[in-house]
Amino acid sequence: MKDRLQLVTFTKGELVLDANQVSTKSYFIRKGILRTYFLKDGKEISEYFCSKDEWINSPKSFMQRKTDIYYIDAIETTEAFSLHVNDLVYLFDHFPEMERYSRLSMGTIFGHLMERIASMRFASAKEKYIHFCESYHEIYHRIPLGMIASYIGITQETLSRIRAEK
Amino acid sequence: MKDRLQLVTFTKGELVLDANQVSTKSYFIRKGILRTYFLKDGKEISEYFCSKDEWINSPKSFMQRKTDIYYIDAIETTEAFSLHVNDLVYLFDHFPEMERYSRLSMGTIFGHLMERIASMRFASAKEKYIHFCESYHEIYHRIPLGMIASYIGITQETLSRIRAEK
DNA sequence: GTGATTATTTGATCTAAGTCAAAAGTTTTG
DNA sequence: CAAAACTTTTGACTTAGATCAAATAATCAC
Structure with a gap:
């Protein structure tokens, strides 16, 4: 299990997920804040914020393995464990x-x-x-x-x- | 499977679920419209409507087996198949x-x-x-x-x- | 540290939608 | 089928919050 979780760091303002990518990873935040947003008339509209001990991904994209309109970025420098969707499926299969x-x-x-x-x-x-x-x-x-x-x-x-x- | 689904009819205006009951059944609508609503300052606020070929219940109540704020009623006379949460659990266990x-x-x-x-x-x-x-x-x-x-x-x-x- | 971005505040209008009230239309029910 | 009970429409007025514009304040990058 341990090796399925990777510790990653995002610096403040860094883009974690671009809307034209499929969200293949879920992040479990250890420190900092990540945010989901989308664009409307060129402006960023915040959808939700996640912090310590919460999971974040682009739900529809992650669950259906296709792109969606949501971006994810770091509001603060953030440390998180990332879990790939395939590993999650493995876990679901075995447990x-x-x-x-x-x-x-x-x-x-x-x-x-x-x-x-x-x-x-x-x-x-x-x-x-x-x-x-x-x-x-x-x-x-x-x-x-x-x-x-x-x-x-x-x-x-x-x-x-x-x-x-x- | 067949005997787990019961055909029920609700007449127009009939209350299908009261907010002080746990939602133990899900209804798969064959004909008509059911609606979920809650009360705010004594007024009914519609939450969503379900019709032919859709499932309706009070999600949080149904999944966590406790009461929630939502009522369900019939906007039209409605025929639906009801499935008890225990039977659903049975299905999940066997399939x-x-x-x-x-x-x-x-x-x-x-x-x-x-x-x-x-x-x-x-x-x-x-x-x-x-x-x-x-x-x-x-x-x-x-x-x-x-x-x-x-x-x-x-x-x-x-x-x-x-x-x-x- | 200082100039340049970027974020927040303040001010002066403007307008979409709310409120209150009453009339007109529909449905329901005995 | 007529009276009662809802539902929808219309009118006059008010207001919360939007928009546009410009001034501060805070943060970032070199």
């Missing part, structure tokens, strides 16, 4: 109980996504920001304002004003 | 290849959810409506206006005006 574990954790991730959809629809800009800070309370202060704004779907200016007021 | 299939289809569902999050953030009310009609093109005309409005996160009045203008 069938992993499938069950993976299926269960999907329930959790689903819950998060659905909650996020709910919060996107009915919250004011300020509530969205508060919700963001709560769901990323460990790292929200390490993420640049502009990236947070695009994550929650408001402009930088509005977010700057929200922060100023309290 | 390991199902796990793989399920894991792969998760990729697709993930893609849909992520796309929806993206569309919620940057679309105008009109674009959200168009996006809704596209993703539910088979059934969008059978869903009441108010439910569509809450699904896409705008008011009924605004949706009514959008429809009027074109």
Whole structure:
């Protein structure tokens, strides 16, 4: 197992995955922050952020072995263990109980996504920001304002004003 | 297998799952429309709609065997096959290849959810409506206006005006 | 360390969509 | 089939947040 995980380091700003590549590796972060984003009208829209003890990849691309619209980059210099999709398949083949574990954790991730959809629809800009800070309370202060704004779907200016007021 | 699937009928308006129950069954719809919703300030907010040849349940509740905030009801009189979670587990145990299939289809569902999050953030009310009609093109005309409005996160009045203008 | 980028703040408008209220249309049900 | 109960439309008004523009502030690279 050990040799299937490779320790890699990405420097701040480095591109981890380009949107025209298939996401063949999952990264388990030891230190730092990685972020998934996509481009809309030439601007970067942040999709989510991952930090210590979390796995990151481009889900659809990784699971279906085809390209998707998502990029991954490093917001801070980051150390992570990388696991190749083939090795993951090997693990699933040899440890069938992993499938069950993976299926269960999907329930959790689903819950998060659905909650996020709910919060996107009915919250004011300020509530969205508060919700963001709560769901990323460990790292929200390490993420640049502009990236947070695009994550929650408001402009930088509005977010700057929200922060100023309290 | 056959005896694990039960054909059930729900009349229009009937509650299929109450939020204080654990979702122990998945329904595969043969005819009609079922809908997942939750309550916010006493109002029903539609989460998604399912029709012919689709499976519906309360995902987090179903996968983790605990209650969640979602209700399911019938928008039209609906015929569906119900499959109990225990029987599904039985199938997973006896047909390991199902796990793989399920894991792969998760990729697709993930893609849909992520796309929806993206569309919620940057679309105008009109674009959200168009996006809704596209993703539910088979059934969008059978869903009441108010439910569509809450699904896409705008008011009924605004949706009514959008429809009027074109 | 200093000039050059890049990120954030502040100010002045503008507009899409929300709110409240009431009228018109549809469905349901006894 | 008529009254009641919903659903949808229309109107007048308000407001949160977008846009455009320019001034600071912070960070990076040589």
